[in-house]
Amino acid sequence: MLASASSTVSRVGGEKCTYTECKVKQLYTTPDAEEALRKETGFYDEVPQGASDAVWSAYEAQNDPNSYADAYNSLKKFLDDALDIYKEYYYEKDIQKLRTIKKKQQMQGNIFLDTFKANQFTVRLSRDAYSSLKRFLEEKKHNLLLNIIQEHIYLDIYEGLPRTKAQIDATAGAIWGEAQHQANRSKMFYGLAREPDVQQLPWDAFDEDEAALNFQNKRRRELDKAEKVKMYRELGKKVSLSGSRLPSVCFYTVLNSHESERRVVSITLSSDSSLFALGFADGRIQILSIVPQKLRAMKNSEELQTIDKEAADVYARMLDESTASAQKTLYGHSGPVYGASFSLDRTLLLSCSEDGMIRLWSLWTWTALVVYKGHIWPVWDVKFAPHGYYFASCSHDRTARLWVTDSIRPVRIFAGHLSDVDCIEFHPNSNYLATGSSDRGIRVFDCVTGACVRTMTGHKGNPQTLVFSNDGRFLCSGGTDSDLFVWDLAHGHLLARLSGHSATITSISFSMEASILATGSLDGSVRIWDWAKLTGEISTDDVNVTHNPEVQTNSAAILKASFPTKNTSVYLVHFTRRNLLLASGVLEG
Template sequence: MDSNGIQILPPPIDFNEIFQEFTKMINLLDSMFENTRAEFSTLLYPIFVHLYSRIVNAGEIDAARQFMSNFSSHIPPAHFYQIDLLKHVIMPVQLNNIDFIQNLSDTQYGVRLSKTCHKQLESFLSKNPNIQEIVRDHIQIDIIDTPNKTVPYLDVFTGGLLGQQVDDKKQKVYYGVTRDDIVIVGDKKKKKDAKDLKKKDVNAPPPDRIPLPYISDKILEERRTAYRESIKKGRITADNAPSVCIYNALNTNGGLSCATISETSAMMALGLNDGRVVLQCLSEDYFKILKPSNQLNINEQDPDDFDTNIYEDIPLEKREKRITLYAHSSAVTSTSFSPDRRVLLTASLDRNVRLWCLEMRRDLVVYRHPSAIHQMKFCNRGLYFATSCLDQTVNVWTTERVHPIRVFSEPFGSILSLDYHPNNNYVIGGSEDRYVRMWDVLSSSCVRTFTGHKSGVRGIKTSPDGRHLISISEDGALCVWDIGQQKLAAVQRCEYAPTKVPIEFTRDGSVFAVGTPHSGITFFSLDSLIAGDPTETRVDPAGFIIHRYLTKKTPIFDIQFLKKNTVMCIGALEQ
């Protein structure tokens, strides 16, 4: 509308010109050398979607169908699902109902090009105004100095619905772990002398960067004992297979929705689809009951006897090894124990997270969310926890407040996998938009975005030393990310994984286990991967898979390594 209030209509679209420009782009792509073609092909998907949307907005149904028929086969396979959805969009009103189209309109698509490829692109754009306008308004190009890559190499890094993120690598990440958060990490720590152990890890965050609660001596001693006993048994290697024990959940009256084994494997929590939470002791211990308040004389008690004098003296025949908690009105999606195992967090589709005191058999606090909760995770200190919701946000909470202290809203899809970094300064989530994001709890910013998955992320886990990150997507691609070098270290093709996938590391971080819905549990050697060439990304590296335990009809819900490198799992028969 001009200064006189007269509406100015946009110029009419020349469909022949659009067809000719995209045809020229395809022809230019075919004439390039393979290394340049690999980079240039990353521009096809966003340009195709924007040109198709323009034709549909103009109301030209026949032209839109012809454009789709002529050029859809040239789009990289990673985006075939989006192109298949786009085939059914022939009316302007439909464009507003497709999430990925709106995301491409509102957010710039990220592309990394070498200087050589960028020069050829500039020459092409100067002669094709329609594509030039799309690149200027909707595509962010990051010019890099590294040599051009081949098609197979570049294919590993493509697949994100918004391309490659180009800005987040500029922020510093403290991926190291402080001495309070880890007891021993591998043999490298053992070989260092006392002087080296006193040196501060330059990659670890300052101790006072975020306020963290004190770790009790009891918990630290438990972790030290667990590590010592794990190395007595010997490391899990290709020649030393672990023993695996699977607990099957039967007669769940609606199905098992989630399960968690405590850090010491002393108890497990089962979340059911009918809203119940069942807790079971796996050791000789039992569930204690706190004395009534009028029987507690805390000020008169000896501190050394505090833990024993606050509990009721229960006869042997009345001691409970299994309890059931009732409160949720819908399926329980996630459970998480505090480090001292006295508190349990449960999340549900009823939009609530409940904090339970196991010694009182009741929920103490309810943390309400605006939408259903997919995943929830306690940090290893026990004060903070993170949740991911249906509204595509990740929230960080403290147990002392009923409102979140951080809200991360960058994802363009639901976050089905969530993990806390071992140093508690970062929250990591994998979402349906195919990205793995790393958020800084202090600054509330996304400091890393890892691109490479071709479908939604179903499982995620950080190594005990904080250096590596494991993620697995729906199509079965297992990715190993090096947080320190900010790159993808390896990709292993596994089985299709339509549901959440549990991932767990050994105490020393040398091996990790992955539970898949079809094949049971698979063990991978991270040490063998690190020992190889760190400069290039490897696909299906030799020696990476060391053991595989198959199940016929039992998907795995959770995995925990015991003190002597035996493995405990929870499954649900025929579910």
């Protein structure tokens, strides 16, 4: 309090300063100290009433709860009397939460309140609205309100007309306010390398000429020839989908897993749609094959010595047929397994757990190869990069991290979120990583520099799943607010907010040609959206950093079908290479 008073009185001089210092001495020190100050300064005369009111009232106001109530009521009356065009509504639901805090003890450990106290809350205001507010504060001499604004609020002023309530609601939501307009000014290179046109490739080219598969992206991890043939043959046979030609859906239900120890907490599918990975609450990971090919383990070292290493099918010869089974179980984690990710060639599996560990498993030996220790709190998600080798993780410690499989230390640490980082997703070109957090914000980080290049706000709940569009231009997100959000990566704007689900959206997937979008939710339904129609209605030609396009909310026109389950929460939706939609979930009760 003395420091606060000193900073206040330092702005005035002469008798006002000395008089106020004497009053502070009266309150917080002995009479001898006050007398010593008077002798040192030679000040014994009382200053006329009102001479130091401005200084002393500013100091007293900081310690008087009634002064805060009076200032708030004055500000509220000013806002109520203002023209509707200048009224910008923010976070009414969050203010209701703050009203429940009545005692000092309730403030301790309140994450929501601690965030407000430790960070400046960003509020975007038009120039006209800011001028009106500034004029009010200066005319009424609300020094207390000015101090609060300067200390706890960052006013992001923009030129142009004030926004409507709908426009504000579209971007409000994060517990730290809105994204600042300068946060999305850096250029983002979201383009992709050109892929070969599989419809134009003769199939004998796969067998005779490797040059026919001349990938332009040098970072792509080379698959063996058999994997390439399989992948492109399936892509060549895919069914074309549209708003009038919807996909077939195949649902896999996990039974007898609702008990506490046997509870399934995560479901993952390999990129070729052949393997499931189920993460259990007791730390187990179960790998299931949904194709006729069984899961086999590698032969022992003595038997491997007898194999002809020059044989074309050397990898098949290395596997022991006597160990073939439809499922395998991996043990190692000491807490619930919240996430898993298959490598592109399905020889490796990453898993993350509440124990704070990330494990790399071999799907040939069915053992853990590496344990990555970097996070100090539970790890919520882990993902391989599209081209392998790199992978990312996110945790309760509010960070996301970038790793390489051959090092036990992270090569990048992405910081900036104010709460748990709950989900992550690599951009298709592997240059960027998107993160969703319990602070209700979404960020996109550059994997090379580690810098945050996009900050997006609008979610009213925690984002739980992220996915980039196939062309890399858009980002879709879903979370506990039950809405599907579509973001423009060029400038970080929200383009669409689609409602329909009644519970948390847990998974999003694009069809192979990106004409259809599928979502799965804890409400037990799979919904199909017409992505081609949505993007066709969005005009991005005149969009820039300061001009946000109108947010599309016409969900009924975009929603094409809904497939409900009887009592199964949907954990995963996934399009196969032939555009069959696979979904999976856990039967409740």
